[in-house]
Amino acid sequence: MRRNVFSKYLLAQAIVIALVMIIFKVIADRQVAATVAGVLFVLLPLVLMILEYRRAKFAHPIWFAAVLQFWILFALPILGIRLLNWGVPFDQLSAFGVPGPVLHQFSSKSYMVMMIVTLLISWKRPQKG
Numbered sequence: 090m091r092r093n094v095f096s097k098y099l100l101a102q103a104i105v106i107a108l109v110m111i112i113f114k115v116i117a118d119r120q121v122a123a124t125v126a127g128v129l130f131v132l133l134p135l136v137l138m139i140l141e142y143r144r145a146k147f148a149h150p151i152w153f154a155a156v157l158q159f160w161i162l163f164a165l166p167i168l169g170i171r172l173l174n175w176g177v178p179f180d181q182l183s184a185f186g187v188p189g190p191v192l193h194q195f196s197s198k199s200y201m202v203m204m205i206v207t208l209l210i211s212w213k214r215p216q217k218g
Contacts, residue, residue, distance in 0.1 A: 127168035155206035163196035
């Protein structure tokens with residue numbers, strides 16, 4: 090794989106997926122595990138957007154849109170409904186009228202969109218080092 094900043098972003102996105110799988114194996118309480126995973130899903134896009142903005146401002150608006158759609162439409166709402174409804178099973182929650190499980194299904198697809206856009210930009214960018 091080409092080594093540029095976007096390949097590093099893609100690696101970070103993949104690492105978060107691996108960490109989430111580990112979190113659910115290590116933390117027995119599913120609500121706590123889901124909350125820890127949710128924090129990762131909120132922090133990763135935020136950190137990546139800050140890094141990319143500092144590096145190149147808005148040179149890749151498609152990438153920012155891909156990251157923002159996941160962060161705003163899924164990561165923040167899912168973590169928010171979990172925290173605001175502690176003790177309520179996730180399948181009984183909803184955000185903006187969308188049931189929690191449906192929101193979670195779409196969030197997985199949204200995360201993949203973010204990763205695919207990152208991969209495509211990584212391929213388009215010249216190699217470094």
